[in-house]
Amino acid sequence: xxxxxxxINKLPLGTLKIxxxxxxxxxxxxxxxxxxxxxxxxxxxxxxxxxxxSFGNFINSSVPIILCGLGILIALKANLMNLGGEGQVYFSAxxxxxxxxxxxxxxxxxxxxxxxxxxxxxxxxxxxSAFLFNKWKTNVMITTYLVSAFFVxxxxxxxxxxxxxxxxxxxxTKQIPSSQWLHTILAPSALNTSLIYAIFACFVIRYFLxxxxxxxxxxxxxxxxxxxxxxxxxxxxxxxxxxxxxxxxHGLAGGFIVLGTYHAALRGFTGGIGWSGLSVALIxxxxxxxxxxxxxxxxxxxxxxxxxxxxxxxxxxxAEIAQGAVFLLITSNVLLKGRNKNV
Amino acid sequence: MKPTISxxxxxxxxxxxxxxxxxHVSLDLYKGTITCIVGENGAGKSTLMNLLFGLQKPDSxxxxxxxxxxxxxxxxxxxxxxxxxxxxxxxxxxPMSVAKNVVMGIEPRKHHFFFHTKETNKRVQECLDANxxxxxANEKVGNLTVGDKQTxxxxxxxxxxxxxxxxxxxxxxxxxxxxxxxxITLKKLKDAHKCIIIILHKVSEVMKIADTIxxxxxxxxxxxxxxxxxxxxxLSDLMVGxxxxxxLKSQDLRQRQHNKVILSAKxxxxxxxxxxxxxxxxxxxxxxxxxxxxxxxxxxxxxxVLEAVLGGMIPTCEGTITHNGVDITNIGSRRLRxxxxxxxxxxxIHYGSAEQATVEENIIINEREKYFPLSKNxxxxxxxxxxxxxxxxxxxxxxxxxxxxxNMQKVIVAREIxxxxxxxxxxxxxxxxxxxxxxxxxxxIKKLQAEGKAIIxxxxxxxxxxxxxxxxxxxxNATIAAEFEMTPSITKKIIGSYMLxxxxxxxxxx
Numbered sequence: 001x002x003x004x005x006x007x008i009n010k011l012p013l014g015t016l017k018i019x020x021x022x023x024x025x026x027x028x029x030x031x032x033x034x035x036x037x038x039x040x041x042x043x044x045x046x047x048x049x050x051x052x053x054s055f056g057n058f059i060n061s062s063v064p065i066i067l068c069g070l071g072i073l074i075a076l077k078a079n080l081m082n083l084g085g086e087g088q089v090y091f092s093a094x095x096x097x098x099x100x101x102x103x104x105x106x107x108x109x110x111x112x113x114x115x116x117x118x119x120x121x122x123x124x125x126x127x128x129s130a131f132l133f134n135k136w137k138t139n140v141m142i143t144t145y146l147v148s149a150f151f152v153x154x155x156x157x158x159x160x161x162x163x164x165x166x167x168x169x170x171x172x173t174k175q176i177p178s179s180q181w182l183h184t185i186l187a188p189s190a191l192n193t194s195l196i197y198a199i200f201a202c203f204v205i206r207y208f209l210x211x212x213x214x215x216x217x218x219x220x221x222x223x224x225x226x227x228x229x230x231x232x233x234x235x236x237x238x239x240x241x242x243x244x245x246x247x248x249x250h251g252l253a254g255g256f257i258v259l260g261t262y263h264a265a266l267r268g269f270t271g272g273i274g275w276s277g278l279s280v281a282l283i284x285x286x287x288x289x290x291x292x293x294x295x296x297x298x299x300x301x302x303x304x305x306x307x308x309x310x311x312x313x314x315x316x317x318x319a320e321i322a323q324g325a326v327f328l329l330i331t332s333n334v335l336l337k338g339r340n341k342n343v
Numbered sequence: 344m345k346p347t348i349s350x351x352x353x354x355x356x357x358x359x360x361x362x363x364x365x366x367h368v369s370l371d372l373y374k375g376t377i378t379c380i381v382g383e384n385g386a387g388k389s390t391l392m393n394l395l396f397g398l399q400k401p402d403s404x405x406x407x408x409x410x411x412x413x414x415x416x417x418x419x420x421x422x423x424x425x426x427x428x429x430x431x432x433x434x435x436x437x438p439m440s441v442a443k444n445v446v447m448g449i450e451p452r453k454h455h456f457f458f459h460t461k462e463t464n465k466r467v468q469e470c471l472d473a474n475x476x477x478x479x480a481n482e483k484v485g486n487l488t489v490g491d492k493q494t495x496x497x498x499x500x501x502x503x504x505x506x507x508x509x510x511x512x513x514x515x516x517x518x519x520x521x522x523x524x525x526x527i528t529l530k531k532l533k534d535a536h537k538c539i540i541i542i543l544h545k546v547s548e549v550m551k552i553a554d555t556i557x558x559x560x561x562x563x564x565x566x567x568x569x570x571x572x573x574x575x576x577x578l579s580d581l582m583v584g585x586x587x588x589x590x591l592k593s594q595d596l597r598q599r600q601h602n603k604v605i606l607s608a609k610x611x612x613x614x615x616x617x618x619x620x621x622x623x624x625x626x627x628x629x630x631x632x633x634x635x636x637x638x639x640x641x642x643x644x645x646x647x648v649l650e651a652v653l654g655g656m657i658p659t660c661e662g663t664i665t666h667n668g669v670d671i672t673n674i675g676s677r678r679l680r681x682x683x684x685x686x687x688x689x690x691x692i693h694y695g696s697a698e699q700a701t702v703e704e705n706i707i708i709n710e711r712e713k714y715f716p717l718s719k720n721x722x723x724x725x726x727x728x729x730x731x732x733x734x735x736x737x738x739x740x741x742x743x744x745x746x747x748x749x750n751m752q753k754v755i756v757a758r759e760i761x762x763x764x765x766x767x768x769x770x771x772x773x774x775x776x777x778x779x780x781x782x783x784x785x786x787x788i789k790k791l792q793a794e795g796k797a798i799i800x801x802x803x804x805x806x807x808x809x810x811x812x813x814x815x816x817x818x819x820n821a822t823i824a825a826e827f828e829m830t831p832s833i834t835k836k837i838i839g840s841y842m843l844x845x846x847x848x849x850x851x852x853x
Contacts, residue, residue: 213715220708224697229656230688231708232680 015283018329019297026301026322030314040312047307048300054307056189060261062292062299064089064253066198068277069284069291070205071249075126076281077209078242079222081141085274087148088125088247091155092118093254097265098163100176100258111180115255122251123244125151130243134236140243148274159267171267182260194256199292201249206288218242250274272320275327282330298323345410346371347507347538348395353404355390357775364390366562367404374506377529377539379549382559382582383641383803388542391559392509395540396428397421408507427500428509433492437485441495442467444484445502470502475531490521497528507538514548515643518620526552544641546575546582546843560584575845583805583839602632603667605766605797610662613648622648624822625662630766630797635788637812637829638801641842645821646801647689650770653799654686655679656694666766680709683764687756689771689801691748695755698744702730705743706758733757734783749780756784766797773807785811805835805842817841 027041034040048058068085075082082088096111096118103110129143165174182192209215221228221238229235253273262269276298283297284290305319348371355365365387372378380388393399395406397415405412408424415421418428435444442464451459451466468480476494478487484495493513500508510529514522529552533539543549549556556573558565558581565581607630613623623645630636640646651657653664655676663672671682688694696705706729707714717725726739735750743751752772759767769788773781788811791798802808808815809829817825817838825841827833 211715213711216704216707216711216715220697220700220704223700224693226656226694227697227705227708229676230654230686230694231711232655232675232677233708234677 015285015330018326018333019283021329022301022322022326025325026305026318029318029321030308034312034314036312040308040314043308043311044304044314044318046304047311048303050307052186053189054303056186056191058299058303059186059195059296060189060191061303062295063194063198063260064257064273065276065280065295065298066291067201067249067253067256068273069280069295070201070288071122071246071253072277072281073284073286073288073291074205074209074218074249075242075246076286077215077222078218078238079225080130080239080242080246082126082129082144082243082246082250083141083278084126084129084144084146084148084151084247085250085277086270086272087151087155087274088122088250089254089257089274090270091125091151091254092122092251093258093270094155094158094163094173094265095121095251096255096258097173097176100180101174104177104180107177107179111176111259114180115252115259118255118258119248119251122254123246123248126247126250127240127244130240133239140239144243155265156267159265163265165264172262173265175264176258178263180259181263182256190261192260194260197256201252202288202291205249209288214238214241250277253277272323276323279323279327279330282334283326298326344373347374347409348372349407349410350391350395351405351407353391353394353401353406355387355394355399355401363562365394365401368559368562368564369404370557370564370567372507372538372540373555374538375533375536376554377533377541377552378555378557379553380540380542380557380559381544381546381549381578383805386559386582387562388559389511392428392511392540392542395421396426396509422503422505425504425506426509427503427505427507429493429496429500429511429513431512431515433496435484435492435495438483440464440481440483441471441478441487441498442480444495445470445480445499447499449503467498467502471498474498474501474528476528488521490517490524493517493521493525494528497532501532505537508532508540510539510541512542512544512643514543514545522548544643544843546579546840546845549578550575558582576840579840579843579845580836582843583835602634602795604629604631606630606664606666606799608653608662608664611649611652611659611664612661613652613657614660621821623652623659624820626823627662628816628823628826630799632765632797633792633795634814635792635798635800635812637808637815638799638818639803639805639808639815639838639842640818640824642803644818646770646803646818648821649818650689650768650801653768654688654694655684683766685709685759685763685767687752687759687767687769687772689774691752691755696743696751699742701740702737702743702746702754703739705754706739709758710762729757729761732761749776752776752780753783756787760787760791763791763796765795766799767791768799768801770801771803772800773802773804781807805838809833809835809838819844 026044030040030044031037048054068089071085072082096114099117100111100114103113125147126144128147129140132138132143133140159173160171163173165172182194185191185193185195209219217233217238218241220231220233221235225235258265280291280294280298283294301319301322305316308314309316350368350370352367352369353365354363354367356363368391380391382388390399394401397418397420407413413424445467446463451462453459464480471478471480476498478491478494484492487495513525517525529539541552550570553570555567555569556578557567560582609627611623611626612621614621626649628636638646638649652659658673663670665671666682669682671679692698703726706726714722714725730737730739733753735753737746737750746754756772772784776784788798788800800808800811812829815827815829815838816823819842
C-alpha cells in the first residue's frame, strides 16, 4: 500500500511534537491546578481503559470525529477549507431525527433514509458555499463558517421550540423508536455499529481519492489549480463536488450520533465536533486512514478529562485546553507552511 | 570622475537550471548619467539588477558603492545605501493613497506611535511638487493611470533620497505619451545628479534616453558604449549577435502552402480590463499540415498572451480561432482539450505540472478519463510504456517537483505528444534546459512535423525559432510586426531588428 506524499505531511513542526506538547500542557495544568495530581493524571491518561464502559464510550466518541475528519480531508484535497463542520453536523442530526421519526413505520429502513437525508442536508449547506464561490469568488473559509453559524441558531430554535419534546426535562426533540437504533457493541457503553461504518468510510474515501477519476481531478485542483485548468478539469464542478461531499460526511457524523448514541437531537450536543474534525484532518496529514488514530487521540483526551472530572478535582475543560492547543499549533503550522510556499 | 557604483567581476549561476545568468561582469556607473542596460531575454540584465539591489547574492565578485565594497543581504540594505528600484510590476497598494504608498516603511509618526496622516500628505505633496509631478498626494493609487503609478514608484525613491535609481523595463506597460513624460522626468533627475540605470528592450527608446549603453548577451557584458558612438542598427546587431547558418528545410515551402489548413486564427485581440495598450492586437495566422509556425519576439510583446489564448487559459476579446473548420473560439480549456489541443506551456512549473503530485499523476492528466477504468496491470503498462518513451530515469511515484527542469519538460512534452491529434502549441519549450534536453525536445518537434502535424512554436530563443520554423512571425507591440518564410536570405540581423521594433511592417516577404 502506497502512502502518497502530501504537503501536509511535511510540516515545519512535526505532528508528533505537537501532540507531545498537548500532553505536556495537560500534565502541567493538572500538576498546578489539582490538589491530587496523581489521581487526576492517572484518570486522564488511563481512565479510558479502566473498564469496558469507559473504553466503549471513549471509542464511540471517536466515531463522529472520524467522519468529520474525513469531511474536512475531502475539502482539503481540493484545497478548500470547510470551517462549517459544526453547523453541518448539528443541522443534519436534527434532519436525521425528524426524517427517522416521520418514517417510524419503516423501522431501520426509515433510519437509513433519515441518514441519507442528513448527509444531503449537510452536503447542501456546504455546497451552498461552493455555489457562492463559483458565482462571486467569495472566500470559502468564511462562507462555510457563516452559513454554518446560521444553521446552528436555526437548529437551536427548532429543537427548543417547534419540535421540543415537553415529556423530557432535556432540551431535546422526541426520541426515535428503538427499532431504528444502531446495535450496541459493548454494552453498557454507548459503543455501536457506527464504528464499523466509520472505519469502512475511511477506506471508501481512500479508494475514491486515489482510484477514481473524480478523486484524481479533485486532488489535481487542490494541488495546482492552474495545472488542472490547463488539463481541462472543470474547476467549478470539482469545487461543488468536494464541498458537497465534505458536508455529506459531516451530515453522516450527525446522523450516527443520533442513531447510535443519543437517539434524539439535543440542544448543543455536537459540542465542537466540527472543530475536532478539522484538527484531526490536519493531524492525519491528508491520509484518510490516519484519520482513525488521530480521532482516537482526540477522543481519548476528551474521555480522559471527563473521567478525571468524575474521579478527582479537575474539570473536563482540561481536554478542551489541550485540544485547543493542538488546534492552534497545527493550524498555525499549516498556515505557516502555506505562507512559506507563496514566498 | 569616480564611479558611484563599481561592479567588478560579478557572477551568478542558477544551479537548478545550469545557467550562468551573469558571467564575470564589470561595469562602472556614474552620477548624472543615464545608463541603459540592453540585451535579449535571458541575457542577464534583470539578474544583474537584482544583485545590485540585494534581491540575490552574487557567487563571486564585488559591488562597491561610493568606493566602499558592499554586500547587500536584502533590498532594505540597498535602500539604506541610497539605491532605489522600480520593478517592472509595480509594488503599490491600490486602495491606499499616494502619500501612504510613498511613505510605506518610513512613516512619519505622531508621538512615536500613531501614523501622522497630515504630515505624510504634506511631505509627500512637497516631494511631488518639487519634482514637478502633477499628482495629488491624497489621491487613491487605484484611480491613477499606469503612467502615474510609475511616477508614484519613482516618487517613492525620491522621497527616500535615493541617489541611485534602477528601473526595470519601465516602458513596457506604458503608452507612447507616458513614455515621453517618463523620459522627461528621467532627464530632470539626471540633471539633479542622480545615477540612473534603466533596463530597456527597445532600441529606439535606448537611443532616445541613454548616455551610456551596456550591452549584455548570454550573461556576459559585450561592451559599454557612449551613445554618440552608437547607431540603432549597430546596437541591434550587438544585442542579437550573429552566428551560424540554419539548415534548409526538407520539404518545399510552396508545396506545404497547399496542404490542409489545420488551425487558423483571425484578428485575435485581448484588451486589458482598464485602460492602456491591448495585450494582443489583431493577430491572424494559418498553420498547415506539417508546418512549424514560429512566433518570436521580445518578452512583453504579446507572446505570452497568444500562448494563453491558444491554450484556452484566457479568452480572446475579438476574433476567431478555427480548427479544421470548426470554430473553437473561447470554448474553454476542457472543450479545447477534447477538440485535440496539445499544449506545452512556457511556465512548466505553474501551468504544465503539479509539483506536489506524482509523476504518474502528472502524466495521466490528459488521458485521465481513459486511464481510471483500466485494470491495475493495464495502468502499470500504460505508465511504463510512457516512461520508456521519454527515456528519463524516474520513479513514477516520486513527486514531479523532485525532477530536474529538463526531465520535467521531457515528461510534459511526452505527455502532450502522446495521443495528440493534429496540432500542438509549444511555448519556450527549451527554456532553461541543457543542451541535450533541448536537442531531445527539438528532435521531438521535427518528428511531429514529419508526421504531418501542425506546430505552433512560440519562443523568445531566436536560434530555436530559426532552426525549426518554416515561417516566422515576429511579435512586436502585441501584434505581428512582420512575417517571413524561412529562407537562407533571412538572417538573425533582419529578424532581430524587427523584434526590436526597428523594421516597418513588412508585407513583400509574406
